[in-house]
Structures are given as structure tokens and as C-alpha cells.
Amino acid sequence: MRTEENKYSQLRAMLAITKASLRSIVRNSSAVVFNLIFPLIFIIVFGFISGGGFKIDIAVDENSDRENAVYKGLDSINTIKLMTDLKGDEIQSELEKGRIDAVINIQKNESGNITVILKTTKASPERGSIFRMMLNEVISKQNTALNSSGMPVTEIREEVVEGRKFKTIDFILPGQLGFSLLSAGVFGTAFIFISLRQTLVIKRFFATPVSKSFILIGESLSRLIFSIFSAVIIILIGNLFFGFTLVNGVITFLNMMVLSVIALSVFLGFGFVVSGIAKNESAVPSIANLITLPQFLLAGTFFPISNFPEWLQPVSRILPLTYLNEALRKISFEGASIFDVWYDILILLIWGVIVYAVAVKVFRWE
Amino acid sequence: MDSKIIQVNGLVKKYGDLTAVNGISFDVYKGEIFGLLGPNGAGKTTTLEIMETLRDKTSGEVLIDGLSVDKDQNLIKKIIGVQLQAAGYYPNLYLNELLELFAGLYNVDIDPAEILKLVDLNEKTRSKFKELSGGQKQRFSICTTIINNPKVIFLDEPTTGLDPQARRNLWELIRTIREKGTTVMLTTHYMDEAEILCDRVGIIDHGKILTIDTPDNLIDKLLHEGFERKKQIRSASLEDVFLNLTGHELRDE
Numbered sequence: 001m002r003t004e005e006n007k008y009s010q011l012r013a014m015l016a017i018t019k020a021s022l023r024s025i026v027r028n029s030s031a032v033v034f035n036l037i038f039p040l041i042f043i044i045v046f047g048f049i050s051g052g053g054f055k056i057d058i059a060v061d062e063n064s065d066r067e068n069a070v071y072k073g074l075d076s077i078n079t080i081k082l083m084t085d086l087k088g089d090e091i092q093s094e095l096e097k098g099r100i101d102a103v104i105n106i107q108k109n110e111s112g113n114i115t116v117i118l119k120t121t122k123a124s125p126e127r128g129s130i131f132r133m134m135l136n137e138v139i140s141k142q143n144t145a146l147n148s149s150g151m152p153v154t155e156i157r158e159e160v161v162e163g164r165k166f167k168t169i170d171f172i173l174p175g176q177l178g179f180s181l182l183s184a185g186v187f188g189t190a191f192i193f194i195s196l197r198q199t200l201v202i203k204r205f206f207a208t209p210v211s212k213s214f215i216l217i218g219e220s221l222s223r224l225i226f227s228i229f230s231a232v233i234i235i236l237i238g239n240l241f242f243g244f245t246l247v248n249g250v251i252t253f254l255n256m257m258v259l260s261v262i263a264l265s266v267f268l269g270f271g272f273v274v275s276g277i278a279k280n281e282s283a284v285p286s287i288a289n290l291i292t293l294p295q296f297l298l299a300g301t302f303f304p305i306s307n308f309p310e311w312l313q314p315v316s317r318i319l320p321l322t323y324l325n326e327a328l329r330k331i332s333f334e335g336a337s338i339f340d341v342w343y344d345i346l347i348l349l350i351w352g353v354i355v356y357a358v359a360v361k362v363f364r365w366e
Numbered sequence: 367m368d369s370k371i372i373q374v375n376g377l378v379k380k381y382g383d384l385t386a387v388n389g390i391s392f393d394v395y396k397g398e399i400f401g402l403l404g405p406n407g408a409g410k411t412t413t414l415e416i417m418e419t420l421r422d423k424t425s426g427e428v429l430i431d432g433l434s435v436d437k438d439q440n441l442i443k444k445i446i447g448v449q450l451q452a453a454g455y456y457p458n459l460y461l462n463e464l465l466e467l468f469a470g471l472y473n474v475d476i477d478p479a480e481i482l483k484l485v486d487l488n489e490k491t492r493s494k495f496k497e498l499s500g501g502q503k504q505r506f507s508i509c510t511t512i513i514n515n516p517k518v519i520f521l522d523e524p525t526t527g528l529d530p531q532a533r534r535n536l537w538e539l540i541r542t543i544r545e546k547g548t549t550v551m552l553t554t555h556y557m558d559e560a561e562i563l564c565d566r567v568g569i570i571d572h573g574k575i576l577t578i579d580t581p582d583n584l585i586d587k588l589l590h591e592g593f594e595r596k597k598q599i600r601s602a603s604l605e606d607v608f609l610n611l612t613g614h615e616l617r618d619e
Contacts, residue, residue, distance in 0.1 A: 016470020027458040200454030207448035208471040
């Protein structure tokens with residue numbers, strides 16, 4: 001008989017920790033509230049309020065004339081954002097996805113007659129029709145002003161593009177999911193390690209043959225499993241009860257899961273940092289909020305970051321949650337795969353490298 | 367001698383300027399109950415935690431069953447059982463789930479019900495750790511130390527804070543464990559406990575061992591030196607009165 005020493009399996013010990021920790025998390029009601037109930041409440045609330053405060057994004061065809069009264073009239077309306085840097089192909093695909101609400105092409109002939117060619121999309125019928133009303137108003141103002149001096153009349157020609165309807169839930173759910181993953185990663189991990197330290201559970205582990213790194217992985221794994229489970233529930237409830245769009249069904253869902261695991265692994269690092277910095281449990285919320293709250297507000301959780309003032313947008317462009325939210329939306333609504341959102345994942349991974357480098361420095365076992 | 371299971375030689379532990387353990391040496395023999403006695407802050411826990419491989423030492427040598435705490439930490443952890451002064455268990459888990467956890471940590475297969483029976487907690491299988499009384503918590507804590515069939519168990523002040531009934535019950539448990547061949551090393555600051563329970567004791571203060579011997583020998587030596595108690599010794603104590611009135615029956619508050 002060989003001695004037992006050679007057969008000791010760190011993996012078995014680690015899985016025992018994961019199982020115990022998972023049981024402990026599930027029985028801890030505040031974890032359930034944070035991970036599941038909060039995001040669901042937001043989804044329900046925002047699922048019923050349709051999005052006010054959104055801008056209407058209008059692409060301007062590259063061949064369009066911009067030196068005319070109609071263009072200037074539209075440009076002066078605050079809620080309309082005229083985008084002039086998109087090319088023909090991009091415009092068409094953005095229009096089908098409902099990321100832009102309409103396209104205009106304004107043509108002026110030699111006699112000065114203006115023709116507005118308007119392309120709206122079924123992907124965004126409400127905002128398309130709001131824009132049509134605004135356009136009509138601008139033109140009729142021009143016409144009255146110009147007609148008195150006997151100048152040419154403006155006419156509209158409209159065409160409607162087929163597209164998927166982009167619902168509020170399609171914007172809100174990925175944002176809530178992203179935020180749920182962030183707060184689970186940061187708060188959950190920080191609380192787990194502080195309380196394991198304080199209740200001496202970790203010290204008792206140290207007296208057994210399991211190695212420190214397997215304790216860490218075992219505990220993190222339980223957090224990961226629980227959060228992914230919450231994510232599944234959030235997506236399913238969104239899909240079944242609020243019509244959340246999963247373009248390619250199961251494939252889209254699986255892509256979202258893979259992305260969630262990557263993002264959560266990065267966010268767990270923030271939790272390690274917080275548990276290292278915080279002296280005790282009561283110090284956790286303030287430090288953790290410092291990480292989560294700005295991202296909650298600025299990372300496009302509730303509003304597209306294009307709605308923010310321009311000076312603020314670069315801040316949003318730094319935050320990791322921004323990239324998770326964007327990537328989740330691209331996957332769920334546009335049917336992108338995990339490889340199509342490589343850029344967002346790259347930024348998340350860069351954050352991961354930074355955060356884990358800090359975590360290694362500040363993490364404490366005792 | 368071959369039957370030494372613990373050998374401590376010139377052990378020193380310094381925390382900055384403070385010397386918590388100042389060059390202590392002692393041996394523990396296989397199958398005995400050895401008590402480390404001393405007032406609070408004498409260095410008992412530090413010494414114990416160094417032997418348990420939970421703490422680094424400054425200098426000196428510690429061998430557990432011939433294994434050095436410097437090199438063979440992982441081998442040592444497999445052959446010892448550790449009960450810490452403060453409990454460290456997931457408060458929300460049921461006892462059988464906690465035992466499953468420790469079975470995994472030690473890579474052993476156990477029947478939680480059977481182990482709980484050994485410590486008289488078989489009716490508490492579906493209780494959470496936080497719901498146990500002080501004495502039950504200690505008994506559970508000791509039960510996690512014997513899961514891996516260890517050669518030595520370390521108990522750090524196992525009876526502190528317990529009522530007389532629970533203390534006696536725990537002594538019984540410790541004796542049972544020893545009868546199965548496990549060496550027991552414990553710390554306490556209750557002299558009655560050491561006198562009744564321990565085969566040999568070491569008295570430690572300010573990080574130094576003052577004396578090591580059997581309780582009887584130590585008492586005899588003191589009497590030889592002409593010591594006399596101020597108070598007349600009676601053949602019963604107040605604790606006997608207390609137990610006579612309240613019974614030996616174990617209380618679970």
C-alpha cells in the first residue's frame with residue numbers, strides 16, 4: 001500500500017470548499033437580494049416605463065446637401081442628433097438594428113427646390129415617427145417663410161426599412177445584468193473573504209492540507225457559479241415575461257454566458273482588492289460603492305453614454321462595465337458572437353490584469 | 367526515545383521587539399495527554415500554533431512525528447487535528463455539511479452521523495453551527511479534529527467558557543479519543559482540569575517553561591518544600607456542592 005500523502009487531491013478539497021461556500025451563499029438572503037431581486041426590480045420598473053430622455057439618432061447620407069435651411073433647422077433641435085460620419089453600408093446595417101432611427105438625404109436642384117429623402121426603420125418605429133413629425137414642422141416653417149417670397153417648395157419622400165424592433169428591455173436588461181455581475185463580483189467577494197477571515201474559517205482551513213491557492217479558487221468558484229446562475233434567471237425572466245430579444249436564441253444566450261464568466265472573473269479581482277483594503281466588514285460597502293456606483297451611473301446601465309455631455313463621455317469610455325454592457329447588447333440584440341466583441345473583451349482583460357496586479361499586493365489572509 | 371511524538375527544542379518566537387516564546391523545549395510522548403498551562407498571554411497559543419504549522423517560528427526546532435515544521439508542513443497537516451480557540455465554521459451550514467467539507471479537505475470518506483455520535487451530537491445533524499450551545503460548539507470543533515484519524519490533536523483552551531457539566535463531558539470525550547491511540551496536546555488555565563485530565567503538564571509563563579512533570583509529582587515536590595495551604599483542605603469543594611445540587615447531566619442551553 002502506498003502512503004496517503006501521494007494521493008492527496010487538492011481538487012477534491014477545493015470542490016468541497018466550493019460546495020460548502022455555495023450552500024452558505026444561497027442561505028444568505030442578502031446575497032440573493034443583491035444578485036437577483038435588485039436587478040429584477042430595475043428591469044420590471046424600466047420594462048414598464050418606456051424610455052424618455054432618449055436622443056433621436058439620425059444619420060445624414062454622405063451625398064446629402066448640408067447648406068440648406070432644412071438641415072440647419074434640424075440641426076438646431078436638441079433632441080435630434082445628426083450623424084455625418086457614417087458610410088452607406090454602415091448606415092443600412094445600423095438602421096436595420098435600430099441603432100439609428102432614420103436616415104436623411106437632402107437634395108437641392110438648380111432651381112433651388114429641396115427634396116428630403118427620408119428612410120425610417122421598423123426597428124425604431126416610435127422614434128422614426130417622432131422624427132417625421134419634427135421634420136414636417138421644420139419644412140412647413142420653411143415653406144411658409146419661403147412661400148411669401150415666392151421661393152421653391154420642399155417635399156418629403158419616405159421609405160421604410162425592415163428591422164427588428166429595439167425595445168427598452170433590450171437596452172435595460174444587459175445593463176442590469178452587467179451591473180449585477182459587477183456588484184456580485186465586488187461586494188460578494190469582498191464580504192466572503194472578510195467574513196472568512198473574521199470568523200476564522202480560513203484559519204481552520206489552513207490547519208488542513210489544502211493549499212492557499214485552492215482555497216482562493218474554491219471560494220471564488222462558488223461566487224462565480226452563484227452569479228452565473230443569477231444571470232441565467234435574469235435573462236430567462238427578461239426573455240419570457242418582458243420580451244427581451246435573444247436574436248439567435250440559445251446560441252446568443254450561450255455567448256452571453258461566456259462573456260459573463262469572463263467579466264465576472266475580472267470583477268472578482270475588484271472584490272479581492274476591496275477585501276484587502278477594508279479593515280472590517282463595515283468598511284466594505286463604502287469602498288465597494290466607490291468602485292460600483294460610478295460605473296452604475298456612467299457605464300451606460302440606464303442610458304446610452306452618447307446621452308452624456310461630451311466632457312463626461314471619456315470617463316465612461318474608461319470604465320470596464322461600459323464595455324461589458326456594450327458587448328452584452330451587441331450579442332443579445334445584434335446577434336454578435338463572443339469573437340465579434342473581442343475589442344470589448346480586450347479592454348475587460350486589460351482591467352483584469354491591472355486589478356489582479358493590485359489584488360496580489362493588497363490581499364491579506366489574516 | 368522513540369516514542370516521542372512531539373519534540374520542541376529551543377523554540378523562539380518574536381513579534382518585533384516582543385518575545386512571545388523565549389527558548390522553550392519539551393517532548394510529548396505517544397498516547398499521553400499533555401497540558402501546557404499558563405496565565406493568559408504566557409505564550410501557550412503561539413507555541414501551539416507553531417506546532418500546528420499555522421505560524422512561523424523565529425528559531426528553534428519543532429518535530430511532529432519526526433517531521434519538521436519548516437519543511438514538511440503539508441505532511442504534518444495530514445497527521446494532526448486542530449481545534450482553534452475561536453471557532454471557525456460557516457455559520458449557516460448544517461453539521462453534517464460541515465463534516466462533509468472537512469472530509470473533502472482531508473480527502474477521507476466518512477459517515478457524518480457516525481462521527482457526530484462519537485461526540486454526542488447525533489441528534490444535531492440538521493442543526494446549524496450557529497445554533498449550537500457553547501459546549502456543543504466545542505464538541506463539534508473537537509469532532510472536526512478527529513476526522514482524518516490523526517496521530518496528535520491540538521486543543522487550545524477547549525473548556526474555556528463552559529459550565530461545570532459541559533467541562534466534565536468534554537474531559538470524558540478527550541479521554542475517549544486518547545484511548546483510541548491519539549496523543550492529545552492541550553492548553554488550559556484551569557488547574558483542576560489539568561490535574562484530572564493530563565498525564566503530564568508543562569507550566570509556561572513569559573514565554574519560558576518553568577517546569578514539566580506529572581501533576582502528582584509537581585504537587586509532591588511543592589509539599590516537600592514545606593508548602594502549606596492557608597485554608598484547611600476539606601474533602602469537598604464548592605464545585606462538588608454545585609454539581610451535587612445541579613447534577614452531572616449535560617445542559618444544552
